[in-house]
Structure formats: C-alpha cells, structure tokens
Amino acid sequence: MRHILKNRILKGVVTRHIEPELSNEVEAAGLELLTAIRKRFGRSLHVREVDTGSCGACESEIISANNPIYDLQRFGINFVASPRHADALLVTGPVSKNMLIALKKTYDAMPEPKFVITFGDCALDGGIFKNSYYVEGVIKDILPVALHIPGCPPNPAIMIKSLLAFLKEQ
Amino acid sequence: MDHPEIVSHIRDKFPGDRVSLDPHAYPDELRMHASPESFKGVCLELHKILSSPVMMLFALDERAKLNKFVINCVFADMKKSRWIIVSMDTPPDKACFDSLSKDIYSASLFEREIKEMFGIEPTGNPDPRRLNLHDEVWPQGNYPLRKDFVKMQDGPRGDYRFNRVEGSGVFEVPVGPVHAGIIGPGHFRFSVAGEPIINLETRFGFTHRGAEKLFEGRPYPEAVRISECISGDSAFAHSLAFINAAEKIVGVSVPAKAAYTRGILLELERMYNHVNDIGGIAIDVGFSFPAAYASIIKEAILQLNEKLTGSRYLKNVNLVGGVSIDIDETGKRALLESLGKIKRDIEELARMLEASVSFMDRVDTTGALRRKTAEDIGVVGLAARASGIPMDLRKYFPGIYKDAKFNMITQASGDVLARLRVRISESGESCRLIEEFARDLKEGEEINVVPELREGCAIGYTEGWRGPVLYWLKTDAGGSIERCKIVDPSFHNWQGLSYAVLGNIIPDFPVCNKSFDLSYSGNDL
Ligand code: SF4
Numbered sequence: 071m072r073h074i075l076k077n078r079i080l081k082g083v084v085t086r087h088i089e090p091e092l093s094n095e096v097e098a099a100g101l102e103l104l105t106a107i108r109k110r111f112g113r114s115l116h117v118r119e120v121d122t123g124s125c126g127a128c129e130s131e132i133i134s135a136n137n138p139i140y141d142l143q144r145f146g147i148n149f150v151a152s153p154r155h156a157d158a159l160l161v162t163g164p165v166s167k168n169m170l171i172a173l174k175k176t177y178d179a180m181p182e183p184k185f186v187i188t189f190g191d192c193a194l195d196g197g198i199f200k201n202s203y204y205v206e207g208v209i210k211d212i213l214p215v216a217l218h219i220p221g222c223p224p225n226p227a228i229m230i231k232s233l234l235a236f237l238k239e240q
Numbered sequence: 241m242d243h244p245e246i247v248s249h250i251r252d253k254f255p256g257d258r259v260s261l262d263p264h265a266y267p268d269e270l271r272m273h274a275s276p277e278s279f280k281g282v283c284l285e286l287h288k289i290l291s292s293p294v295m296m297l298f299a300l301d302e303r304a305k306l307n308k309f310v311i312n313c314v315f316a317d318m319k320k321s322r323w324i325i326v327s328m329d330t331p332p333d334k335a336c337f338d339s340l341s342k343d344i345y346s347a348s349l350f351e352r353e354i355k356e357m358f359g360i361e362p363t364g365n366p367d368p369r370r371l372n373l374h375d376e377v378w379p380q381g382n383y384p385l386r387k388d389f390v391k392m393q394d395g396p397r398g399d400y401r402f403n404r405v406e407g408s409g410v411f412e413v414p415v416g417p418v419h420a421g422i423i424g425p426g427h428f429r430f431s432v433a434g435e436p437i438i439n440l441e442t443r444f445g446f447t448h449r450g451a452e453k454l455f456e457g458r459p460y461p462e463a464v465r466i467s468e469c470i471s472g473d474s475a476f477a478h479s480l481a482f483i484n485a486a487e488k489i490v491g492v493s494v495p496a497k498a499a500y501t502r503g504i505l506l507e508l509e510r511m512y513n514h515v516n517d518i519g520g521i522a523i524d525v526g527f528s529f530p531a532a533y534a535s536i537i538k539e540a541i542l543q544l545n546e547k548l549t550g551s552r553y554l555k556n557v558n559l560v561g562g563v564s565i566d567i568d569e570t571g572k573r574a575l576l577e578s579l580g581k582i583k584r585d586i587e588e589l590a591r592m593l594e595a596s597v598s599f600m601d602r603v604d605t606t607g608a609l610r611r612k613t614a615e616d617i618g619v620v621g622l623a624a625r626a627s628g629i630p631m632d633l634r635k636y637f638p639g640i641y642k643d644a645k646f647n648m649i650t651q652a653s654g655d656v657l658a659r660l661r662v663r664i665s666e667s668g669e670s671c672r673l674i675e676e677f678a679r680d681l682k683e684g685e686e687i688n689v690v691p692e693l694r695e696g697c698a699i700g701y702t703e704g705w706r707g708p709v710l711y712w713l714k715t716d717a718g719g720s721i722e723r724c725k726i727v728d729p730s731f732h733n734w735q736g737l738s739y740a741v742l743g744n745i746i747p748d749f750p751v752c753n754k755s756f757d758l759s760y761s762g763n764d765l
Contacts, residue, residue, distance in 0.1 A: 071595075072595070073588065073591050073592040073595050074529050074530075074592055077529075077533060077588055077592065078529070081533070081536070089543075119422045120418055120425075121423070121424045121425050121447070121760075122425075122447075123446070123447040123448070123449050123761070123764075124424070124447065124472070124761065125469045125470060125471060125472035125475075125761045126424060126471055126472035126473050126759060126760070126761050126762075127469075127472025127473065127475065127553050128472065129422050129423060129424065129472075130472060130473055130516075130553075131552075132422050133422050133535075134535075134538070134539060134542065137532070137535035137536065137538070137539055138532050138535065138536055139535075139536060139539050149422060151420035151421070152420070163447065163449075164449055166446060166447055166448050166449055166764075167374070167377045167378065167448075168372075168374045168377060168417075168445055168446045168447075168448055169417065169425060169446050169447070170377070171376075171377075172417050172418050172425065172446070176418055192469075197469075198454075198465060198466055198469050199449045199450070199451070199454065199469070201454075202449055202450035202451075202453065202454055203384045203389070203391070203392060203450045203453060204372075204373075204378075204384070204448050204449055204450040205449055205450065222469075222555070223472065223553065225552060
C-alpha cells in the first residue's frame with residue numbers, strides 16, 4: 071500500500087506525460103471526440119474488437135489507446151466484452167478463412183444500429199497478406215464497413231483522430 | 241560430445257547406412273543426410289545425446305528439380321553453439337517418413353503440420369488431425385505448401401474431433417475463438433470435474449494466413465517486411481532471425497555498429513513485452529494499479545522505440561547487411577536518459593507487486609510446470625528458464641552478448657511467480673545490456689553494407705522475448721526465396737500451458753495464460 075501511495079503521488083496525472091505537442095493534439099482531438107459522441111450516441115460509444123488473423127501489433131495499439139496516457143475511455147469510447155453490448159465492431163487482421171464464420175457470427179450478435187470499423191492495413195484488403203491462399207481479404211465484401219483506420223499498426227493518436235474525423239462528417 | 245565424435249558415434253550406430261555430412265555447412269550448422277530407414281533412429285539418438293527437443297521439423301518440395309520431397313529435422317547443440325540438421329529424401333509417389341512423435345513429444349505438432357501442408361505421411365503418428373487448415377473450411381486433398389499448388393480445389397470437407405475426458409461429473413467448458421478481451425483468437429476446451437481442470441484441449445489456426453507460402457518467390461527486402469508481420473509483438477526478433485539466415489547465405493559480415501544497434505533494439509522489444517506481461521499478470525488477478533503503472537512504462541518504451549527508429553514496433557529497421565537507422569550521439573543520450581527512468585519505474589513496479597501479500601499468494605504455486613514435464617514436451621525460452629531449464633540463445637550462441645557478459649536468468653518452481661520473476665530480472669538485465677551496447681556505438685561508423693546475392697540455405701535464429709525464434713531459409717541465385725520455415729517459440733510452448741493449468745481452477749486460467757503470453761499469429765503462421 072505504501073508503495074502504491076508513493077507512486078500514485080509521484081506519477082500524478084499521466085494523461086499529459088507524452089511529448090507536449092502530441093499531448094495537446096490528443097487532448098484537443100479527444101475533447102472534440104467527446105462532444106461528437108455525446109451528440110450522436112447520447113453518452114458513449116461501445117466497441118467490440120475482433121481479431122481475424124492479425125499479427126498482434128494492432129491489438130497492442132488498441133490496448134495502448136486504453137492505457138492511462140491516452141485513456142480513450144475518458145472521451146466516451148468503451149471496449150466491451152460482448153458483441154451484444156456493442157455499437158461498433160472493430161476488425162483487425164486480414165480475415166483468415168478460419169475466422170470468417172466467427173466474424174459473421176460476432177457481427178450478427180450485435181444489436182442494431184451498428185457499424186463496422188476496420189483497423190490496420192491488413193483489415194482493409196489483406197495488406198501484406200493479400201493474395202494468400204488462406205486470406206479472404208477485403209472485409210468490405212463481407213460486412214458493411216463505415217470507417218477504415220490506416221497504418222501498420224495505426225497508433226493511438228491516429229485512432230483518435232480518425233474516429234473524430236469520421237464522427238464529424240456524419 | 242564433440243562434432244566429429246557425434247558423427248562417428250552416429251556412424252557406428254548405423255553401420256549399414258552411410259550417414260553423410262554436408263561439407264558446405266556454416267560453422268554453426270552440422271548437416272547430416274540419412275536414409276529413410278535410419279532417419280528415425282538418428283533423430284532419436286541425437287535427441288538423447290543432445291537432450292534437445294525437436295527445434296524444427298519441416299518438409300521441402302523438390303519435385304520439380306530432383307523428383308523428391310526432403311524432410312529436415314533440427315536439434316540444438318547448446319554446448320557447442322551449433323544446430324544439427326538431419327535430412328532424408330522421400331519419393332513423391334509414396335511420400336512418407338517414420339514418425340518420431342511416440343518417442344519425442346515435441347515432434348508431434350510438426351509432423352501434423354507436414355502432413356496437412358504437403359500431404360506427406362508421418363507413418364505411426366497417433367494423431368491425424370489437422371492444425372491450421374481447419375477441416376470445416378478447407379477441403380481435403382489441398383496441400384498449399386506444395387510447389388504446384390495454385391488454388392484451392394473444392395472437395396469433401398470434414399469435422400474436427402476433440403479429445404474428450406469421460407466419466408460421471410466431468411463437464412466441458414469451451415472458450416473462444418473470439419475472447420472477451422482485446423486479444424487474438426484461439427479455442428480452449430476445458431474438461432473439469434468439480435473445480436480443478438483435468439484436461440485442456442487447445443485448437444488454434446484461427447490466425448493462419450499462409451505466411452510461409454507468401455515468402456516464396458520474393459526478394460529479401462520484401463520478405464523482411466513479411467517477417468515483421470508474423471508476430472507483431474516480436475517484429476524485431478522475427479526480422480532479425482530472418483536476416484540472420486539471409487546474411488549467412490550471402491556471406492556478409494555486418495558492421496559492428498549495426499550489430500550493437502540490433503542488440504539494443506532486441507532488448508528494448510524484450511523490455512516492453514516483459515513489462516506488459518508483468519502488468520498483465522497483475523490485472524488478471526484484479527490488481528489494477530500496478531497494471532496501469534506497467535502500461536505507462538510500456539508506452540514510454542514504445543515512444544522511445546519511435547524516437548530511435550521511427551516505428552513503435554521496430555519495423556523497417558533490419559536490412560540484409562545491416563540496419564537502416566543510425567543512432568547518433570543525440571539518439572544515444574535520449575536512449576540512456578529514458579532508460580534510466582524506465583529502469584527506476586520497473587523497480588518500483590516490482591516492489592509494489594512484491595509488497596502485496598495477497599498478490600504473491602495468488603501467483604505462488606499457481607500454474608506450475610515441472611521441469612521434467614517441460615523437458616518432455618520440449619518447452620523453450622522464457623517458460624523453460626522459469627522451470628529451471630538453462631536455455632537461452634543469448635548465452636549459448638552469444639555473438640555480441642559475450643563481451644557484454646550476459647547473465648542468464650532461471651528459476652526453479654515453474655509457476656506463475658517464477659515466470660514473473662524471470663521477467664522482472666530479465667528486464668533489469670536488458671537495461672544493463674543496452675547500456676553496454678550503447679557504449680560501443682561509435683559516431684559516424686557505417687551501419688550497413690550491400691550484400692551480393694547467392695543461392696543457399698541456412699538457419700537464422702535469435703532469442704526473442706518469448707524464446708528462440710527460428711527461420712530456415714532457402715534461396716535461389718537471384719536471392720529470391722524458395723522456402724521459408726518459421727518456428728516461433730509459441731509453437732512449442734502452447735503445449736506447456738496445457739500442462740501447467742492442470743489441477744488449477746478455471747478462474748486462474750487467465751493469469752496462467754498471461755504468464756506464458758504466447759502468440760496466436762506466431763503459432764498459426
Ligand atoms: S496491419 Fe500491420 S500491425 Fe496490423 S495486423 Fe496487419 S501486419 Fe499486423
């Protein structure tokens with residue numbers, strides 16, 4: 071307990087512990103995002119993530135977006151454990167044949183209204199795994215995709231900015 | 241046992257059979273060719289004298305040129321810092337080889353992989369089920385790693401049969417492929433009687449993307465980029481193992497500065513993953529403050545990576561012949577400064593965990609993998625060291641680690657606490673190594689050389705944070721790839737997890753799983 075208290079006091083509020091420039095960007099975009107989400111979804115946007123064959127770096131960045139530094143949750147974005155609680159499906163990876171059924175089932179389990187976001191170059195069109203014998207490739211052909219977040223992997227700041235741009239233009 | 245001795249020993253054991261040696265092998269490889277009749281015997285003998293699991297076992301399709309398939313089996317001779325490769329030929333019309341799996345457990349999954357990918361029969365393997373090509377979606381008779389495979393042909397599909405534990409009161413709990421967290425897909429099937437787990441069946445392959453086939457026909461620069469996407473959290477270790485093989489083939493010697501830069505980045509990759517797992521173990525028993533603290537440290541390391549290389553996951557750095565980024569004096573200063581802070585934070589993190597009695601109580605004796613079990617099933621890398629097996633390529637194939645006086649870390653108990661302690665100590669050791677390597681970075685030295693392309697085959701290896709990452713590579717004269725076999729340590733270690741959880745309760749599975757933290761995509765390829 072002593073250690074926890076000491077470190078709690080020493081670390082302080084860490085959401086500003088990144089390079090000042092990036093920090094300002096994230097804060098500004100995040101607050102705008104919060105307003106946009108309030109307006110469109112009432113309070114918050116719930117997201118369910120599905121990995122359809124990613125290398126794991128995309129997951130790692132999504133987890134990073136939830137760390138105390140970026141802390142996506144404070145801007146109204148929540149990652150949920152079940153598709154039944156989700157507004158959006160966030161798909162990573164190039165859709166391995168083995169994941170096709172699971173992907174469709176997860177989507178079907180979500181209540182309407184719902185939309186799909188693809189995360190990372192693989193999820194757009196297979197990326198580096200395009201044309202492989204075991205990759206279905208383009209998720210757009212399988213599910214209605216509303217937004218793509220580019221990168222390999224996209225970093226948390228890009229994720230926040232892409233979501234903001236998307237919600238603004240809706 | 242020395243190499244000439246090993247060879248004469250094998251020749252004495254199999255007198256009727258001319259076990260021949262390949263004179264062109266690299267200094268860290270010993271290649272033997274055996275006949276189909278003695279292949280199994282030679283492998284069993286090597287397994288016994290080297291006490292090495294089967295590190296790799298894979299096939300090559302040489303039908304176009306030589307009208308045969310080739311099977312290669314790789315063992316590690318840690319003491320002599322060499323890889324021992326036994327190969328045999330099998331004719332295309334009756335392609336088969338004697339299965340090793342009844343005697344060497346670690347061969348079993350490799351054999352099933354050879355069977356599904358090439359249609360070569362491991363005669364006597366008790367388990368005919370496929371691994372990555374799921375029966376429900378991939379018709380029988382399609383062998384994608386054969387050279388003449390072009391497109392999937394439709395045909396009958398099958399079903400997958402799970403092993404079952406039967407008896408009154410035994411019930412099954414299936415989990416996955418889609419899990420509750422932000423994590424890769426895999427299927428776990430627990431058989432439980434009362435509370436304790438009595439069997440765990442895993443089924444993977446959900447992230448199979450046909451990666452090995454994608455390498456074929458590509459030149460090095462493209463292929464390195466693919467190797468970075470095999471397992472994203474080990475992007476650097478994978479590209480390093482890949483180019484290690486390529487550099488052996490082209491015969492290039494890497495500038496000193498590139499070697500030290502690689503050492504620094506490999507250790508940074510180890511650190512961010514170890515810290516991530518230390519936090520993960522804490523969160524999986526509900527201890528959230530240290531977990532959040534750890535994720536701040538991880539973010540700091542990722543940002544440091546970006547500052548040094550332009551990539552948070554250290555991609556686009558490795559080249560055949562060197563590295564693409566130069567760590568200059570400013571970079572070095574930034575590195576050492578951040579490293580100092582990171583080191584202090586990791587020490588604080590460890591102190592927080594160790595000061596919590598209830599946390600220590602949860603991880604102590606949980607998910608224990610005994611040394612004997614780990615040896616029998618061929619567990620490697622970090623998990624092996626936590627069970628008391630001295631095995632670290634940085635020690636036994638040292639390279640630049642030799643001058644840095646690398647200190648291998650082991651634990652004896654093989655439980656979650658042991659794996660946690662190995663991670664904590666290794667993070668400290670990594671800090672020290674980075675400081676050592678940074679001292680040897682000289683301003684203005686060259687960082688890469690242009691390789692001459694050549695044909696050949698070689699093993700590339702490196703100790704990633706999970707364990708040994710191995711690549712076996714064969715190229716043609718133009719430097720494009722004919723075959724690339726990848727073995728991520730996860731492929732060996734998922735088996736270890738299945739045994740470590742036995743007798744534990746399902747609610748402890750997440751923490752056991754996290755303490756191994758294996759890669760789905762590295763396993764499934
Ligand atoms: S986009 Fe890049 S980081 Fe993401 S899954 Fe694909 S290869 Fe991995």
